Amino acid sequence: MFGFVDxxxxxxxxxxxxxxxxxxxxxxxxxxxxxxYFFIVLALQRTPTSLGAADAAGILTAVLVLTCLMTVxxxxxxxxxxxxxxxxxxxxxxxxxxxxxxxxxxVLLAGVFAALATLFFGANQAVLINAILAAVVxxxxxxxxxxxxxxxxxx
Amino acid sequence: xxxAELGACIGMTRQTVAAIEAxxxxxxxxxxxxxxxxxxxxxDAVFQWDAS
Numbered sequence: 057m058f059g060f061v062d063x064x065x066x067x068x069x070x071x072x073x074x075x076x077x078x079x080x081x082x083x084x085x086x087x088x089x090x091x092x093y094f095f096i097v098l099a100l101q102r103t104p105t106s107l108g109a110a111d112a113a114g115i116l117t118a119v120l121v122l123t124c125l126m127t128v129x130x131x132x133x134x135x136x137x138x139x140x141x142x143x144x145x146x147x148x149x150x151x152x153x154x155x156x157x158x159x160x161x162x163v164l165l166a167g168v169f170a171a172l173a174t175l176f177f178g179a180n181q182a183v184l185i186n187a188i189l190a191a192v193v194x195x196x197x198x199x200x201x202x203x204x205x206x207x208x209x210x211x
Numbered sequence: 212x213x214x215a216e217l218g219a220c221i222g223m224t225r226q227t228v229a230a231i232e233a234x235x236x237x238x239x240x241x242x243x244x245x246x247x248x249x250x251x252x253x254x255d256a257v258f259q260w261d262a263s
Binding site: 071072073074076139140143144146147148149209210 | 215218222223225226227229230235236238239242
């Protein structure tokens with residue numbers, strides 16, 4: 057157990073800025089929170105005529121899991137290097153974040169329009185809401201990935 | 212002077228200073244002037260541009 061903590065502490069203190077660590081945390085959190093949710097949605101392939109309590113509970117659970125994971129992980133990352141966490145974003149952070157959003161926004165837009173297009177193919181409420189949620193998740197994943205790529209390459 | 216100290220002087224993170232030193236990031240002109248000012252050197256003594 058002590059060795060595992062040492063490994064985690066070392067991994068958290070390698071040459072990554074605080075904001076790059078947050079990008080990794082976001083990426084992992086989204087995967088853990090929404091991966092199982094969409095796996096279950098696709099595996100069940102239910103076609104309810106309207107949304108029910110189960111659908112709402114599933115989405116709420118994914119949101120709560122993500123919120124809790126992000127909160128705990130961010131606190132852990134901040135505690136391991138308080139000075140980095142307190143430092144404001146610098147020009148490189150702002151540039152990388154801006155570029156990541158520039159890539160993520162078209163993905164989000166395309167996903168939302170694709171989700172709306174499902175209505176023309178007879179999609180019901182459940183399909184529409186999950187398609188929109190998938191668009192949001194894909195947009196966020198794109199943002200996190202391009203932030204990480206920006207930090208790892210010539211950001 | 213450490214990377215963290217230089218970063219504190221010019222308003223950048225230690226990791227950004229490291230990226231500049233490694234050639235992985237090109238700072239803005241203002242940041243480049245600040246770095247040169249910290250070292251008391253002219254800009255072209257601190258930064259060189261390879262045209263190739």
